[in-house]
Amino acid sequence: MKTNKVQAVFRVILGAFMILAAIGHMTFQRGEFQAQVPNWVPLSKDLVVILSGIVELILGLAMIFWVKQEVKVGMALALFYVLIFPGNIAQYTNEIDAFGLDTDRKRLIRLFFQPVLILWALWSTGALRYLFGKKETNG
Template sequence: MNSNNTQSPVKTSLIQNISRYALGVFLTTAGISHLTWSRTEFLAQVPPWVPVNADLVVLLSGFVEILLGLSLLLLFKYRTQVGWIVAAFFVLVFPGNIAQLVEHRNAFGLNSDLARWLRLPLQPLLIILALWSTGAWHSWRSNK
């Protein structure tokens, strides 16, 4: 394997690219909403055991989402690396979704345990989407 493989992204299909752009727009919009219109809703997802001010967590995660979303949109050359970082971010915020369920916190229209349970599988789907749409999973598998 030559050293250029780490800088040259794997070829992705049109549907993967469209999915990556959609995920980038989604993350950028979600990040902006952390800082503005949905700030209170996101507070419901910060577990009480997090040893940092909940509002600060919402603000920082909003900035991170904006950065990740823009990275998906603009850093084509490094999209596989960005895909892994986005997937890791989705793993790191998953405890907030679980806390919302366990603590029966209403937010984003999730006002029942059933709705909060049904939301949980969406997080693994986002992880898969991040890895698939960026070619990160394929790149990892082909380098094994």
């Protein structure tokens, strides 16, 4: 599935954001990310943050460099965003301050950005068109 230059630019930007988030998971924002891990997750919060950081790094690099499989990478990233959404919900429902989200209103507004990220991942890789339109493969 061919994407245009605008989609490619947005794909690379999203990949770069994912790499930056991965670095934050493993270094300077580790505590903030731990605050988003729901209490019901049966692993240590630090382990979850490290593992999700590794996944983010892989997905970020794939968004930038694995162009031949961009539709699959876009779907994988969208799925990742769906899987981490309970952490955002937990941050809101448990009134946890992290990432400058120090009011219920800010935490609630943050919830509405997750669908934007999902759509960004799907659109910028051609996965949205693949899922809802012409089903040609890209590699």
